[in-house]
Amino acid sequence: MKFWKIAFLSLGSFILIFIIVTAFNTFTVQSKQPVPDPEKITLDEEKAINNLSEAITYKTISYDDRSKFELEEFQRFIDFLDHTYPSVHRELDLERVNDYALIYTWKGQDPSKKPIGLTSHYDVVPVLQGTEGNWDHDPFSGKIAGGKIWGRGTLDDKIGVIGILQALEHLIEEGFQPERDMYFMFGHDEEIGGEEGAMAIASLLKERGVQFDFVLDEGGAIVENMVPGVEAPVGVVGISEKGSATAELSVEGSGGHSSQPQSRTNIGRIAGAIAKLEETQFTEDLKGPGEDLFEYVAPEMNFGMKYIFSNKLFFEPIIEEVLLKEPASAALIRTTIAPTIFQAGEQYNALPEQASAIINLRLMPGDSLEDVKQFIEETIEDEAITVEVTGSEATKVSSLKGKPFKTIQQAARNVYSEAVIAPYLMVAGSDAKHYDSVADNTYRFLPVQITSEDLNRMHGTNEHVSTENYLNAVKFYVEFVKESNRY
16 A cells, blocks of 8 residues: 555656646746847838839749740849949949859958858749749739739749849948948859859859858748747748758569569559658658757747647657648658659550659758668668669758847848747758858848748749738848848
């Protein structure tokens, strides 16, 4: 009887201690959001809106086949910038790289301070042939209707280029002078990898010995209903981007007539391998930028969610299980597997002598290409299948300590005072990765408040941005430049 009494007392003490510790963690977690301190920014709104509208009309389309580029459109766009932003072109130095990539340099008053870079791109993806009629307004019209600007590039990413230049024109006209050198770098081929744009710019600056304190590119945005338990929109700033790799699985042999198939055909082998990979998946782990995201949003959650996320030590398995239920959140905690191409066979009654599949993988920071190959080979357990893995690993993870991240966070809060600004892991690609070699830190943030539907429109049909959102983006860049020169 004494034993059971002691056991119950011990269990009760443990539960009491658990409740006290977890409640303490919940009630003492502090907000990581800076207090908004906005500047009074008065813009010529009609002029600013018309400028983005016109920018959309230039068909600066990137194609995988570079011979399809309509380079006269790129030149027309550059000419448009020249006459639209006279103060910028008078006060800043402009250099062209590979003819169409642009570097604007604004000299600061204190050469001892490290420079800061802002980058965007003005090329856009094509409109899928046959879908033109699905648009409410022509995709290259720049139509202003219903409080929105319509067309390809309104979100990805002429809004960045025009937003930055509009902000600079405003700053120059009000007499602002930067303390430090600032570089504004605009690529023209980001949508196909950025080799002749951002990569070439970064290579040139590296040769000159330029080393940025940090570079800010497009990337995460302020998204409504993004995080469970957080009513406010959450602005996510990418502090790293996942690697992108291609795995090719191939097998040869076992051809012949379909009336006499072997027990394992080439198609069956490859299909079985893919099934095993999708069933197994890479191990999930809430760490790095994904963990940072929830540390920043936890203080802003409702009590129930705050209790769980403030006590990750105890509830991590539960948290990971919840995150795995949605593709967007699952991508934050594991390397992902996406079969995209399957090739086999030419005739209905002949067994193919070859079969292959292409799998796109997005790698978590810390996962190497060799790790991926080893995982695939061990999972499929089929020596007849050849596995080749090529691609890039995740970028370095930029710091949350010091001024750079706080500068972005403060500028965003100055414009979007109700938003929660937090770090995250960007699952797509950007030009920012090219600047890793010339920057202590690289960040990724598009200063607009959007919905999940808007995200799908970026490379899809009916891409548009509200005029309010666009004007707020301009104000963000004004705030960003000023905040960048306060340390």
